[in-house]
Amino acid sequence: xxxxEKEKEYEAYVKEKTPVRKPGPAMAKAFVTxxxxxxxxxxxxxxxxxxxxxxxxxxxxxSLILILASVVLTGFGIYPKIAxxxxxxxxxxxxxxxxxxxxxxxxxxxxxxxxxxxCKIFTIAGPVILYGVFTSWVLGLLYWIGTLIGIV
Amino acid sequence: xxxxxxxxxIAFSESPYLVSAGSVAGKKExxxxxxxYFDIASEDDLFGEKTxxxxxxxxxxxxxxxxxxxxxVQPEEVRYLFGGDLLRQGIATxxxxxxxxxxxxxxxxxxxxxxxxxxxxxxxVAAGYGDLVLAATSSHFGSAEKExxxxxxxxxxxxxxxxxxxxxxxxxxxxxxxxxxxxxGVTIGKIVDYGxxxxxxxxxxxxxxxxxxxxxxxxxFGRDEKDYDRIITGDLGYVGQSILFDLLRxxxxxxxxxxxxxxxxxxxxxxxxxxxxxSGCGCAAITLAAYIMPQLISGEWxxxxxxxxxxxxxxxxxxxxxxxxxxxxxxxLEHC
Amino acid sequence: MDYINxxxxxxxxxxxxxxxxxxxxxxxxxxxVSLVVLGCILGFVQIFKPLQEYAGAGVxxxxxxxxxxLWNGVKEAVDxxxxxxxxxGGFKAGAAGISGALIFGYIASWIFEPKMKE
Numbered sequence: 001x002x003x004x005e006k007e008k009e010y011e012a013y014v015k016e017k018t019p020v021r022k023p024g025p026a027m028a029k030a031f032v033t034x035x036x037x038x039x040x041x042x043x044x045x046x047x048x049x050x051x052x053x054x055x056x057x058x059x060x061x062x063s064l065i066l067i068l069a070s071v072v073l074t075g076f077g078i079y080p081k082i083a084x085x086x087x088x089x090x091x092x093x094x095x096x097x098x099x100x101x102x103x104x105x106x107x108x109x110x111x112x113x114x115x116x117x118x119c120k121i122f123t124i125a126g127p128v129i130l131y132g133v134f135t136s137w138v139l140g141l142l143y144w145i146g147t148l149i150g151i152v
Numbered sequence: 153x154x155x156x157x158x159x160x161x162i163a164f165s166e167s168p169y170l171v172s173a174g175s176v177a178g179k180k181e182x183x184x185x186x187x188x189y190f191d192i193a194s195e196d197d198l199f200g201e202k203t204x205x206x207x208x209x210x211x212x213x214x215x216x217x218x219x220x221x222x223x224x225v226q227p228e229e230v231r232y233l234f235g236g237d238l239l240r241q242g243i244a245t246x247x248x249x250x251x252x253x254x255x256x257x258x259x260x261x262x263x264x265x266x267x268x269x270x271x272x273x274x275x276x277v278a279a280g281y282g283d284l285v286l287a288a289t290s291s292h293f294g295s296a297e298k299e300x301x302x303x304x305x306x307x308x309x310x311x312x313x314x315x316x317x318x319x320x321x322x323x324x325x326x327x328x329x330x331x332x333x334x335x336x337g338v339t340i341g342k343i344v345d346y347g348x349x350x351x352x353x354x355x356x357x358x359x360x361x362x363x364x365x366x367x368x369x370x371x372x373f374g375r376d377e378k379d380y381d382r383i384i385t386g387d388l389g390y391v392g393q394s395i396l397f398d399l400l401r402x403x404x405x406x407x408x409x410x411x412x413x414x415x416x417x418x419x420x421x422x423x424x425x426x427x428x429x430x431s432g433c434g435c436a437a438i439t440l441a442a443y444i445m446p447q448l449i450s451g452e453w454x455x456x457x458x459x460x461x462x463x464x465x466x467x468x469x470x471x472x473x474x475x476x477x478x479x480x481x482x483x484x485l486e487h488c
Numbered sequence: 489m490d491y492i493n494x495x496x497x498x499x500x501x502x503x504x505x506x507x508x509x510x511x512x513x514x515x516x517x518x519x520x521v522s523l524v525v526l527g528c529i530l531g532f533v534q535i536f537k538p539l540q541e542y543a544g545a546g547v548x549x550x551x552x553x554x555x556x557x558l559w560n561g562v563k564e565a566v567d568x569x570x571x572x573x574x575x576x577g578g579f580k581a582g583a584a585g586i587s588g589a590l591i592f593g594y595i596a597s598w599i600f601e602p603k604m605k606e
Binding site: 020021023026027028029030031032033034035036037038039040041042043044045046059060062063064066067068071072074075076077080081086087088089091092093094096097098100101102104105106107108109110117121124125127128129131132133135136137139140141142143144147 | 490491494495496497498499500501502503505506507508509510511516517519520521523524525527528529531532544545546548549550551553554555557558559561562563565566567570571573574575577578579582584585586588589590592593594595596597599600601602603605606
Binding site: 003004006007008010011013014017018019020021074075077079080082083084086087088090091096099100102103104106107108110123124 | 202203298302303304305306307308309310311312313346347348350353356360391394395398425475
């Protein structure tokens with residue numbers, strides 16, 4: 001018990017001593033970065049709908065174009081620089097997801113197509129897919145039960 | 153007469169000498185405050201190889217050959233090589249040592265490996281088991297980041313407490329051959345764990361170990377902190393240094409005047425965006441080889457305590473929720 | 489007008505996530521997972537749709553949108569196929585995003601080399 005107390009004490013002390021980014025500037029940069037990416041997304045959506053595409057297809061095109069842009073920027077080493085400045089503004093949009101797939105693909109090719117890229121491409125993004133699909137499954141189950149008992 | 157001292161130390165009388173050193177650094181290190189001191193500062197972080205791991209192996213090999221060249225010694229004359237790095241199964245060391253064809257001991261001490269290697273090399277020479285022994289270590293930003301954090305292309309924003317793994321290799325020739333610097337004593341560290349689980353705040357994880365070894369060294373040798381011109385830690389960084397000062401102050405010691413940290417010295421925090429400083433086995437090693445040694449050779453510093461620190465975690469242990477303990481080894485170096 | 493809404497809502501979500509990154513010890517992976525799961529839940533409790541009508545890409549571009557897409561896919565599949573829909577809908581709806589990232593990421597590995605950070 002005494003050991004645990006000492007550890008908690010040290011943890012609290014370290015928290016005090018460890019500098020964190022000033023929230024104001026960091027949030028502002030994230031705001032601007034994320035805002036710009038979303039605005040670009042909006043422009044793509046508008047252009048697609050103007051061309052007569054349905055909402056679903058427009059959304060898919062929006063995702064694909066942003067993903068492609070992110071992958072290219074990742075390849076040229078530019079996306080990491082954007083994230084260095086914009087923090088969560090680069091992580092939160094779907095471009096962050098794309099970067100988390102492209103980066104391992106590029107890095108692990110030295111370990112081969114199967115054991116390098118194949119095994120490790122989802123090393124960062126895997127949890128997003130797993131927990132996204134699982135959550136939708138759980139909620140789907142609840143929804144289905146809801147339809148059965150008539151509350152939906 | 154060599155003698156064991158206290159509970160963790162050894163004093164060498166007709167000591168092993170730090171005969172020569174070799175330092176190989178990468179691009180960012182070459183652009184830093186110590187850039188002009190390194191034997192080699194390469195623009196190409198791949199060192200002409202295909203992978204980061206091969207590059208790191210090549211750096212170790214180059215550092216060893218530079219140390220040998222600086223002493224006019226051939227590889228065949230070296231009895232043993234003590235080497236280590238950060239990577240799984242110590243592959244950079246194996247790849248580098250293979251070409252040298254010197255009998256090799258592979259070590260793991262995380263970022264304290266330079267201390268561990270120097271201590272073992274000194275003990276081997278002092279005990280009469282070799283006239284010339286090499287101690288080498290390395291780290292590489294590309295290989296370390298990939299193994300411990302994220303692939304290089306990943307767009308993450310580093311917290312302010314994080315440190316930057318140094319791309320560098322330092323090698324030291326330890327032996328009976330007289331030189332201007334001798335290893336007069338070593339203090340082998342114990343693992344010290346204050347229960348911290350933050351792998352992005354290495355300085356805080358390792359500071360307790362540095363404190364423990366420094367205290368033990370002073371106790372075993374009957375010295376106080378002012379007896380050293382410098383007490384030099386490996387890579388505590390800005391955050392770790394501050395914590396170390398507090399921990400030692402609680403024990404009645406003040407090292408503010410004579411403390412130096414290799415991680416804080418090797419990069420310019422303002423212009424190179426390295427947050428808390430440099431880290432990795434190579435950090436302490438190349439700083440010792442390129443920057444500290446000349447000061448000892450010239451007599452600018454007469455006696456220093458070199459304390460590289462390591463964080464003993466693996467990606468598995470960290471994911472399994474284990475804490476990050478630290479270790480630190482103390483090497484007493486004297487001008488002679 | 490919709491550009492302004494997309495900008496400030498998207499920016500706000502990112503600014504809030506920035507607090508998570510800086511103030512807690514959450515790693516980026518956890519933040520991404522939290523956003524996707526939250527998106528699913530917002531879709532389930534029918535809050536996402538009105539948000540999307542107001543802010544457009546401001547909520548659909550962040551990973552919240554991906555979560556909602558997965559939820560919608562499952563909902564439609566359950567409406568259509570019943571119980572088995574809970575297995576059919578998720579991946580199918582997320583296909584564009586996942587395939588896009590996978591395929592473009594893989595092709596990128598043919599073209600680009602890993603670069604040291606500066």
